[in-house]
Amino acid sequence: MTNSDEDFAKKITTYLDQGAAGLKAGTAFRLQRAREAALARVGDPKRVPAPGLARSYALAGSGTVGGGGRFWASGKLWLGIVLIVIASLAYQQWQAWQQQLDIVETDAAILSSDLPIDAYLDRGFQAWLKHVGDD
Amino acid sequence: MPPVPRDPEAAQFSRRIPPLATFKEISAFLADVERRAFKQATFALRDDHSALDVVQDAMLKLTEKYSDKPAGELPLIFQRILQNTIHDHFRRQKVRTTWTTVLSALGRGDEKDDEFDPLETLRAKSDSNANADPAEQLEQAQIMRTIEQALSRLPARQREAFLLRYWEEFDVAETAAAMGCSEGSVKTHCSRAVHALAGILTAKGVKL
Numbered sequence: 001m002t003n004s005d006e007d008f009a010k011k012i013t014t015y016l017d018q019g020a021a022g023l024k025a026g027t028a029f030r031l032q033r034a035r036e037a038a039l040a041r042v043g044d045p046k047r048v049p050a051p052g053l054a055r056s057y058a059l060a061g062s063g064t065v066g067g068g069g070r071f072w073a074s075g076k077l078w079l080g081i082v083l084i085v086i087a088s089l090a091y092q093q094w095q096a097w098q099q100q101l102d103i104v105e106t107d108a109a110i111l112s113s114d115l116p117i118d119a120y121l122d123r124g125f126q127a128w129l130k131h132v133g134d135d
Numbered sequence: 136m137p138p139v140p141r142d143p144e145a146a147q148f149s150r151r152i153p154p155l156a157t158f159k160e161i162s163a164f165l166a167d168v169e170r171r172a173f174k175q176a177t178f179a180l181r182d183d184h185s186a187l188d189v190v191q192d193a194m195l196k197l198t199e200k201y202s203d204k205p206a207g208e209l210p211l212i213f214q215r216i217l218q219n220t221i222h223d224h225f226r227r228q229k230v231r232t233t234w235t236t237v238l239s240a241l242g243r244g245d246e247k248d249d250e251f252d253p254l255e256t257l258r259a260k261s262d263s264n265a266n267a268d269p270a271e272q273l274e275q276a277q278i279m280r281t282i283e284q285a286l287s288r289l290p291a292r293q294r295e296a297f298l299l300r301y302w303e304e305f306d307v308a309e310t311a312a313a314m315g316c317s318e319g320s321v322k323t324h325c326s327r328a329v330h331a332l333a334g335i336l337t338a339k340g341v342k343l
Contacts, residue, residue, distance in 0.1 A: 005329045009301040011343040012332060015279045016286075016302055020170040030187050031169045038194035039162055042202045 156206035164209050165194055172217055175298050178286045179221050189224055193217040214299060214313040278341055285335040289328055292316075296324035297332075 023031075110117065119125045156164075169190060176186035193216045201212050286294055292314070299310045300321065310325075311318045336343065 005326065008333060008343065009297070009325075009329055012282055013302045015275075015282050016171075016174065018275065019279045019283055020174050023170055023173070027173065027183065027187065028170070031173055031190065034187070034191035034194055035162075035165045035169055037191070038165065038198040039158070041195060041198045042158055042161055 154205060155203055156209060160206040161198065161202055161209065164206065164213075165197075168210070168213060169194070171302060172213070174283075175217065175302075176221055178283065178294060178298070179291060180224065181287055185224060189217070189220050193220045196220070210303065211305070211309055211313055214303060214305070215315075218295060218313065278343075281336065281339050281341050282332070285332050285339075288335065289331055292320075293324045293328035293331065296321050297328035300325050 110120070172190045172193065173186055176189045177183060180186050180189065193213065196216050197209070197213050201209070201216075204212060286297070289297070295314055296310060299305045299313055300307070305313065307318045307321050310321045314321065
């Protein structure tokens with residue numbers, strides 16, 4: 001690297017400094033807000049816990065030193081996933097059981113009623129039921 | 136009062152450990168670097184909103200994970216985080232591009248009006264050449280814009296090397312550490328960047 005290269009680079013950086021100093025007010029304000037948000041997390045992250053979603057995003061950014069590996073290695077994450085899976089399986093089982101119970105109740109009602117079961121297969125009877133329902 | 140180590144060797148060792156950055160030092164460092172970091176991200180991403188997101192992410196990562204480092208190490212760590220966050224952004228963008236193109240074809244409205252922010256029309260107070268000759272000011276602004284455009288056109292590694300070495304004033308070894316490459320590569324990237332910039336500026340009729 002020659003001295004003239006260094007001089008040229010210095011001239012360029014002088015202009016870059018000017019550009020950085022003349023940022024739009026909105027941008028400068030947002031940078032300041034970002035800095036304040038970052039400074040609020042200085043020190044022990046446990047002392048100032050990050051909101052769950054925001055923290056996931058920060059960790060998902062990943063490739064940085066320290067990486068996103070920890071995010072997937074976190075026991076709490078896996079515990080959460082297991083709980084969600086168990087809850088959804090339990091809900092599915094409960095729904096199937098409810099459905100079965102409904103069918104049993106309907107069957108019992110049909111079988112124990114005075115009406116012969118063949119009546120339900122009769123088209124005329126269905127038409128009559130509909131007619132009665134409409135009235 | 137800090138505990139006094141009994142072992143003289145331990146005492147000597149503890150004296151060698153640089154003091155950790157204080158809250159004030161971290162705050163001052165971020166305030167000093169934030170604008171340059173934003174510009175660096177803008178040169179790479181060519182989008183102010185994404186650049187702001189990237190700088191915010193980098194700042195958060197620094198304070199969350201590395202606030203227990205000595206103040207002297209912060210610039211290098213921050214630059215490493217910033218460069219990695221920019222690369223991560225590119226990676227995520229690549230994945231999103233397919234969906235964005237499909238969705239943008241469907242929903243073309245008057246987004247420009249929604250994105251208008253009156254604050255963006257104002258200049259920051261730190262613009263110190265308010266009393267300068269308007270013609271000169273205009274010329275300076277044009278040169279500045281040309282330089283920024285030229286930097287955006289440089290290959291990513293050349294731009295990174297140039298900005299870290301000359302703008303952040305890292306030495307060759309620090310630049311190499313921040314970029315994760317050899318010192319020889321840094322010198323090559325810097326030299327090529329300088330010549331490429333000189334070529335672009337000469338072609339545009341800009342004399343520094």
